[in-house]
């Protein structure tokens with residue numbers, strides 16, 4: 001397998017997730033808990049990174065298994081949960097193998113997130129649940145100047161889907177590894193095209209009010 005984008009910044013990401021951006025990740029985890037609900041059973045932590053959500057998944061009663069492309073990220077994650085190095089768009093799991101999949105803050109890290117959603121749908125058991133949680137596609141991206149959280153400025157780049165390092169924040173994830181953008185309609189259409197039913201949608205943000213996270217719960221029909 002080739003070098004993954006996060007290999008070179010894995011130590012930085014570990015610090016980012018557990019310290020610098022801990023309040024943001026705490027907020028993401030509380031939305032994840034709300035939409036995923038309780039176990040038991042295996043929950044695939046898709047694009048698990050450093051395993052920042054493993055403890056929360058366990059607290060909810062799930063048995064987490066992490067998958068990520070980056071060996072660097074998995075070095076940290078392996079201390080927190082069982083992990084497999086693999087590609088979200090070609091998962092090393094059988095059809096219908098797991099009752100739950102959670103994918104947190106990763107959809108802008110790959111060129112074809114719809115393919116990852118299709119794979120998540122394939123490995124979900126009938127009645128199983130996918131929770132997607134990501135940066136809000138309307139208010140976060142290269143096209144969004146977030147330097148004033150009460151007055152976010154969106155430019156015409158909303159329609160651009162290619163990878164870019166353009167960011168209002170020169171020290172964030174986007175400026176370090178780049179990011180792809182998936183407009184809102186593309187995200188929702190990817191879920192329905194995978195045969196899943198959107199069962200809940202949640203927006204969340206800092207106190208200022210404009211949401212920076214969009215999460216959805218989707219269920220595989222029985």
Ligand SMILES: C[S@@+](CC[C@H](N)C(=O)[O-])C[C@H]1O[C@@H](n2cnc3c(N)ncnc32)[C@H](O)[C@@H]1O
Nearest residue numbers: 006047048049068069070087088104105106109
């Ligand atoms: C921003 S990190 C999020 C990590 C973790 N979910 C969290 O919330 O802290 C995005 C992760 O997605 C992983 N990733 C990107 N493309 C992937 C792919 N095709 N398959 C598996 N993992 C991938 C990266 O290696 C990285 O660890």
